[in-house]
Amino acid sequence: MTLVNVGNNHILGRYDNPLWGHSQKLITKNYSSPNNRKNLIMNNTSSDKTFGRDAFLSLLVDEGVTHLFGNPGTTELPIMHALSDHTSLTYVLGLQESVVVAMADGFCRASGKLAACNVHVAPGLGNALGAIYNANLSGSPLIITAGQQEQGHGLMEPLLYGPLVDMARPLVKWATEITRIEDVPRIVRRAAKIALAPPTGPVFLSLPGDILNKSAALDLGRRTRVDAMTYPSDESLRRLSERIMAAEQPVLLAGTEIVRSDALTEAAELAEVLGAPVYQQTVPHGAHFFSEHPAFMGALTRIQDQVRSTLSPYDLMICIGADVLQMSVWSETDPLPPDLPIIQIGLRDWEMGKNYPAEMALRSDVKETLQKLIPQLRELQNTKRAKTNVTALESFTQNNWSTHRRQRRQDISARGDESSIDPDWLMMRIADCIPADAIIVDEGLTTSKNLLHFLPHRDRYSYFGMVSGGIGWGIAAAVGVQLAQPNRRVVAISGDGSAMYSPQALWTAAHLELPILFLIFNNQGYRILKERLLAFHGNDQYIGMNLREPSIDFTGLATSFGMRAKKITETAQFEAAFKPAVISDAPCLFEIMLQPGP
Numbered sequence: 001m002t003l004v005n006v007g008n009n010h011i012l013g014r015y016d017n018p019l020w021g022h023s024q025k026l027i028t029k030n031y032s033s034p035n036n037r038k039n040l041i042m043n044n045t046s047s048d049k050t051f052g053r054d055a056f057l058s059l060l061v062d063e064g065v066t067h068l069f070g071n072p073g074t075t076e077l078p079i080m081h082a083l084s085d086h087t088s089l090t091y092v093l094g095l096q097e098s099v100v101v102a103m104a105d106g107f108c109r110a111s112g113k114l115a116a117c118n119v120h121v122a123p124g125l126g127n128a129l130g131a132i133y134n135a136n137l138s139g140s141p142l143i144i145t146a147g148q149q150e151q152g153h154g155l156m157e158p159l160l161y162g163p164l165v166d167m168a169r170p171l172v173k174w175a176t177e178i179t180r181i182e183d184v185p186r187i188v189r190r191a192a193k194i195a196l197a198p199p200t201g202p203v204f205l206s207l208p209g210d211i212l213n214k215s216a217a218l219d220l221g222r223r224t225r226v227d228a229m230t231y232p233s234d235e236s237l238r239r240l241s242e243r244i245m246a247a248e249q250p251v252l253l254a255g256t257e258i259v260r261s262d263a264l265t266e267a268a269e270l271a272e273v274l275g276a277p278v279y280q281q282t283v284p285h286g287a288h289f290f291s292e293h294p295a296f297m298g299a300l301t302r303i304q305d306q307v308r309s310t311l312s313p314y315d316l317m318i319c320i321g322a323d324v325l326q327m328s329v330w331s332e333t334d335p336l337p338p339d340l341p342i343i344q345i346g347l348r349d350w351e352m353g354k355n356y357p358a359e360m361a362l363r364s365d366v367k368e369t370l371q372k373l374i375p376q377l378r379e380l381q382n383t384k385r386a387k388t389n390v391t392a393l394e395s396f397t398q399n400n401w402s403t404h405r406r407q408r409r410q411d412i413s414a415r416g417d418e419s420s421i422d423p424d425w426l427m428m429r430i431a432d433c434i435p436a437d438a439i440i441v442d443e444g445l446t447t448s449k450n451l452l453h454f455l456p457h458r459d460r461y462s463y464f465g466m467v468s469g470g471i472g473w474g475i476a477a478a479v480g481v482q483l484a485q486p487n488r489r490v491v492a493i494s495g496d497g498s499a500m501y502s503p504q505a506l507w508t509a510a511h512l513e514l515p516i517l518f519l520i521f522n523n524q525g526y527r528i529l530k531e532r533l534l535a536f537h538g539n540d541q542y543i544g545m546n547l548r549e550p551s552i553d554f555t556g557l558a559t560s561f562g563m564r565a566k567k568i569t570e571t572a573q574f575e576a577a578f579k580p581a582v583i584s585d586a587p588c589l590f591e592i593m594l595q596p597g598p
């Protein structure tokens with residue numbers, strides 16, 4: 001690779017990313033000091049040699065990894081053996097590999113930091129694939145490793161052997177096997193750089209046992225970070241601001257990169273400058289916009305007809321780091337109104353023009369770009385337009401998120417006391433009663449479908465939702481979120497069906513005494529599937545959708561893991577128990593009994 005000087009940064013070369021299918025420019029900065037480097041030339045064998053296992057763990061630490069999530073087997077024993085010499089790494093034990101990866105995913109999402117996780121050979125990696133799929137969609141910077149059988153086995157296919165790299169490859173940014181101990185530093189350094197280079201995402205390394213147990217004189221090198229704090233050229237910014245000002249009724253689509261780039265304040269300022277309403281992208285991954293801002297109208301639904309009609313009044317859609325109209329259930333209607341032009345800003349150029357042509361697509365950091373764009377828009381704006389925008393913002397209050405919340409609250413109060421717990425009432429009370437800086441991890445499915453109508457997004461880490469529709473993420477992700485944010489209270493909400501995909505994570509929470517409050521909504525089945533079977537097929541024979549006979553006792557399950565737990569059947573009981581639990585510093589589970597639905 002050649003080093004080319006570009007201003008203050010360096011372009012270190014190009015690499016091909018299999019996901020994007022084209023070359024990425026790498027702008028690099030160097031963070032390791034020469035002193036650091038000296039320390040990293042390891043001396044822990046009698047002959048100035050380093051074991052592969054020690055080199056691997058030292059490299060993780062030097063790359064900034066603080067938590068190694070894992071589930072060990074024989075092929076991971078070299079790492080487990082070396083761990084006691086690397087005390088700055090916290091090992092977090094998960095009792096099933098999908099749980100291990102989901103915990104690590106939660107940690108990355110709630111910190112933006114690099115994390116590592118280790119799973120066991122082919123069956124363990126197989127167990128983890130659904131969670132890796134989720135981590136890839138959420139862009140979690142994660143080094144996933146699996147122990148591999150010793151290379152000395154050759155082609156003899158020992159127990160647990162499998163094509164690990166081939167298995168992981170479609171779901172990660174980069175996957176490789178380390179076949180020479182000399183490559184350990186280069187490969188781990190490259191893995192960390194790729195995971196953290198925006199758009200961030202998981203990478204996979206297969207670690208054969210013989211590489212971990214061999215020793216060699218190794219220089220562990222230094223870390224590389226790709227600085228992607230980029231903004232468009234002056235010319236692009238000029239064209240962008242002129243195009244935006246030419247629109248009479250622009251609308252903003254707030255997306256996931258606003259969280260990653262920490263650009264909530266800038267996104268709000270853009271809405272104010274333009275007097276434009278803001279919708280959250282159709283799949284709310286996180287807290288993409290301040291809900292209580294007058295311009296916030298809520299999330300777009302995933303119902304094509306509704307989205308089309310919501311967007312039809314506008315003459316320009318400005319997508320800020322957003323997935324453009326990702327849907328779930330198919331419909332003949334296209335959600336995008338014909339002739340609605342699109343502008344896309346963000347670092348994930350895979351998303352640009354992916355589903356709909358973009359009139360302008362700018363690959364740049366959202367925060368940096370908005371910081372440059374907003375003053376230009378102000379300059380172009382005349383006083384008359386600025387006044388109209390203020391009036392427009394005021395007019396949104398008739399129909400915005402805050403107004404709808406007020407109405408929904410009144411509707412719920414008007415319903416009066418009901419014998420069973422009403423899911424919407426429950427969501428309202430959860431939103432009301434949690435501490436202001438609490439974090440919600442949401443896999444509540446039908447029960448929490450209206451949660452975001454009550455729960456305001458107030459900061460970038462206040463809410464984490466499912467990104468893919470793959471269930472079994474929430475309970476485990478909450479463990480990682482709590483580890484990443486130890487000073488904030490995590491409330492993990494989950495359907496009963498979803499909870500059964502990763503109940504093992506409750507044990508990790510209990511074992512680490514993490515003060516997570518788990519709320520399991522027990523409606524004794526897969527309500528969402530029942531509702532859809534009835535709606536799509538007119539069939540009320542819910543074969544394979546009831547979790548009854550026997551009923552699952554979540555209170556007993558949590559208690560068996562050493563966690564305090566309580567069954568809640570009435571609203572008054574919830575009112576009495578919730579507030580004290582949400583400020584207690586011990587893990588706790590409430591099993592909330594709800595109507596089974598259709």
Ligand SMILES: Cc1ncc(C[n+]2csc(CCOP(=O)(O)OP(=O)(O)O)c2C)c(N)n1
Pocket residue numbers: 130444445446447469470471472494495496497498499523525526527528529
């Ligand atoms: C990994 C995975 N397996 C299966 C499904 C299919 N699926 C979607 S929702 C659901 C049931 C969810 O039940 P629960 O968590 O109890 O929520 P409820 O519908 O009752 O609100 C299932 C099985 C899925 N989305 N992801």
Ligand SMILES: [Mg+2]
Pocket residue numbers: 495496497521522523524525526527
């Ligand atoms: Mg259910």
